[in-house]
Amino acid sequence: MTVEDVKDVLGARVICGEEHLKREAHTACGADMMSDVLAFVKDQCVLLTGLCNTQVIRTAQMMDVVCIVFVRGKKPDQAMIDLANECEIPLLCTGHRMFSACGMLYESGLRGGASY
Amino acid sequence: MTGKIHLNYVIPGDDFTRAGEASGEVKKKLKQMGVSPEAVRKVAISMYEGEINMVIHANGGTIDVDISTTDITIVLKDNGPGIKDVALAMQAGYSTAPDKVRALGFGAGMGLPNMKKYSDNLIIDTKLGYGTTVTIVVKIG
Incomplete structure (x- = not known):
């Protein structure tokens, strides 16, 4: 699944990183705790989160996250957008809640990125 | 690569929004140097965790990174409260x-x-009331 597919499935809005929509995503992870993302996420993962601060972008940078989807209509501020652009991480926004957004992506074939 | 490369960062303790800047810079540098993606990932995650800890618990500190042909050593030093247990x-x-x-x-x-999971060697030297020094070693290749 590409980032563009993720966008279409969720009816999401692209905040930045339009040029990276052809990137392949292999897994997805829904989390508001960045500590858990750092512990469990694998490569080429879509990160869905309701947390909205610069550390979400930093965490995604460290984990080579393919794109970030902000759920529940959360909107990143300009500092987050600037950092995401610098790190070449596309940001998407959807009005869906976390559970629904994860379910929609799962139903479309994307699986969890956790390793235990 | 010939010789060692040394990098030093001062981590401010009062600005959570800037936490991770040093780890981001080191990650970029290692990628530019052609270090293996696995080693880059291990350094990025373990250093970032250390940097975040430094800001959360110890009001900042310093980070020294030494890159050689065989390994990357990261020393995170703070003057925080120390780790009790x-x-x-x-x-x-x-x-x-x-x-x-x-x-x-x-x-x-x-x-x-x-930090333990993503490093090849982790040493924690801490003293209550004086601070903590964490040394992370990640092997290259």
């Missing part, structure tokens, strides 16, 4: 972080376990 702090899920830190997405008690 290192064995307990190493347990996944144990955290002394306040609620305000959890609201920012950290403090799940995964910091030190993650």
Whole structure:
């Protein structure tokens, strides 16, 4: 699944990183705790989160996250957008809640990125 | 690559939004140098966890990074309160972080376990009331 597919499935809005929509995503992870993302996420993962601060972008940078989807209509501020652009991480926004957004992506074939 | 490369960062303790800048820079540098993606990932995650811990618990500190042909050594030094029980702090899920830190997405008690998981050698030297020095070694190749 590409980032563009993720966008279409969720009816999401692209905040930045339009040029990276052809990137392949292999897994997805829904989390508001960045500590858990750092512990469990694998490569080429879509990160869905309701947390909205610069550390979400930093965490995604460290984990080579393919794109970030902000759920529940959360909107990143300009500092987050600037950092995401610098790190070449596309940001998407959807009005869906976390559970629904994860379910929609799962139903479309994307699986969890956790390793235990 | 010939010889050692040394990098030094001063981590401010009062600005959570800037936490991770040093780790981001080191990650970029290692990628530019052609270090293996696995080693880059291990350094990025373990250093970032250390940097975040430094801001959350110790009001900042310094980070020294030495890159050689065989390994990358990261030394994180702070003058914070020290760690009371290192064995307990190493347990996944144990955290002394306040609620305000959890609201920012950290403090799940995964910091030190993650640093151990993503390093080839982790040394914690701590003294209550004086501070903590964490040394992380990641082998290259």
